[in-house]
Amino acid sequence: MKWETFDALLFDVLDEYEAAVRDGANDEEAKIRCAALLAVHRDDLPYPNVNVVFDGVPYTELLAKMMLDATSPDPEYDVLLVDDPWVPQLAGIGALVDLKGPEVSAITDEGYDWADFNAAPLAAGEWQGVQYAVPVRSNMLLRFYNRTLYEQAGLPEPTPAQTWDEFFSDAEKLVRDTDGDGKDDVWAIDTYFVREPLTPTIWQSILNANGGSLLDDSGVPAFANEIGAKSLETHKRMLDYAPPGALGHGFSESLQAFRQGLVANMFNWGSVYKSTAVDPKSTTLTVDEVGIQVLPVGDVQAGAHRGIWIAGISSKTDELNASWAFLQWLTSKEGESINASLVGSFPARKSTLSGEPAEPWLGPVYETLQNAYEVAGEGHMWRIRSPKSDAAQQILADEIARGLAGQASPDEALGVAAKKIERALK
């Protein structure tokens, strides 16, 4: 099974994690159950009367499992952890509570500051004017680079202003034979190329940076054009500077290659920073070696892609008070800081990002994250938001994979994808 968007660090604490927070309404113990991946440590929590049980679910099964659970007469889960594009689907079947509605507002702490959230991550939990979920793990697609490999190649450190042309110019020099055996053993880039739903996010970030978009204002696919094809060519061109077998690489393989110092750049989810640069148990690199910034600049702007994990409350829960007390704490400034320092989850609050970071390494990371929120907001860099978004994403995965593998030209692959997505979204 693939666990693509979860951090390796998180797996250690996922199996069955218990935390304690206060039942907002009374002091009796309440037990709530949460589908998937929030990780907090019970010693760090001030509220002892809510027992939270976390179930780890593989990413690819998570949405189907949550929908199946939510539609059952007696759902198992009180809190649902939701990936960025899933809110419309869950909202569509009435699975989530309106967090700004009167029922929840009545039990919301006075100090809970909605306005402090950055707009981009908060928007991930909103659908048709209703706030169904709050950001608990604000991931962004970012560029990691290895300073040592740039230095050894005699190249200056890249900046957020670097263009794709400059990136490829550097890439020529970054592919090297370091031990003199006649074979290259260090490469310029690794990222998602494999046939899976997150691979199109790389192409899409290039598309958005080039001024293109997935859908037009009327919701019709708008990517089967010159900009779309050029962006897919750029994605495919990266394979020329990637390690052997990169066409089969995704989250885990690219992460492994980067952590082992085999590739100079990696486009991956920002929340892997801790396990990539900080934790010696999982990486050969150090904080000083690993730079982080937005993806290279296209025709219009830099690239990024929003991948916010948001949490909502099941509309059929018997433990509304306990569930909301837990989520309020987890998304408070205090909860965000603990979650960030323990497992490297990124915060969504402006005050957390601009405040004193809990760990020194978080400083530059927060700066990049704030920049990425702005870049993503400008370029509308997120997946299709629709009750059929997963169907559309799977179609993109199939066609982008064909394009990358050379089994279809970029024009053909994107043309087929556009027609199919238009039908799927109807």
Place this chain on the structure above:
Amino acid sequence: MEPGKPSGNGSVRVARERQLGDLLVRWSFMAPAIVLLLVLLAYPIFYTIDISFSRFDIATFGAGAWVGWDNYREVMSDYRFWESLKVTMIYLAFALPIQVVVGFGIAYLINAEWAGRGIIRALFIIPMVVAPVVAGGMWRMILDPLWGLMNYWLGFIGIGPLDWFGDPNLAMAAVIIIDTWRWTPFIVLIATAAMLALPKDVFEAARIDGCNWWSTLWSVAVPLLVPVIAATFVIRWLGAVKMFDIVLAATYGGPGKATNVVNLFIYEEAFRSLRFAESAAMAVIVLILTMVLTGLFLRASRKLEELF
């Protein structure tokens, strides 16, 4: 009427009672199996058929409005479905003959009496008991062009490096290699049992007649084994046609669509795209195709049995 003998009517009644009793006993033995089959097999099949003719209602997770053949038309017009069927057929066309030939070949070679034969047979079972997802993941590591052992070993004989998961043909070869590694031992076990059951006097006669190793194999052993080979092929076909987990773990259906077998495609459409109705229609089509082909193979198998 002779005393002690039942009348004509009486004997008919007794015979009927016996017949009825016999029938009841037979059905009582079959009843648990029938109930299990209805619950575990018939219900899911009818549920799938029901969904395939409906709009899937995600709120109730069941069949909604009746849409007739719409889902089937949608599926039939999707090139990805046909491509996945083609990929499945390519995989089956290579994997099945290779496994049957290699399986019977190994069985023939290890059929001679030698010390430790039992241990080797027991070891053969190991790949079969490894979970397919584990096998797929393990072989993904072995074949990985960057970190894998296979390219390292092949390098010693001047081959490669091979891009097992980047080249469409090699990716299909990788799936066939993994599946063959898993299932050839099963065929070896069947073949070994079949060979042990062959009449020894025929081989003795062949030896006296001066047959060499090859003519004994080709003119004696193979004709005697043809019914078993045919039956093994059908059993393996029924297993292989379900191919899904190894591909999911090893190649994710890629590169591009090169190893996207039909079951993986159905799974992805259902559980990733949440297009359950269209997936149900595909599942029904695949079920029918499998039944037809299985029927043909069984018929051919019987013909071969008659011939040999």
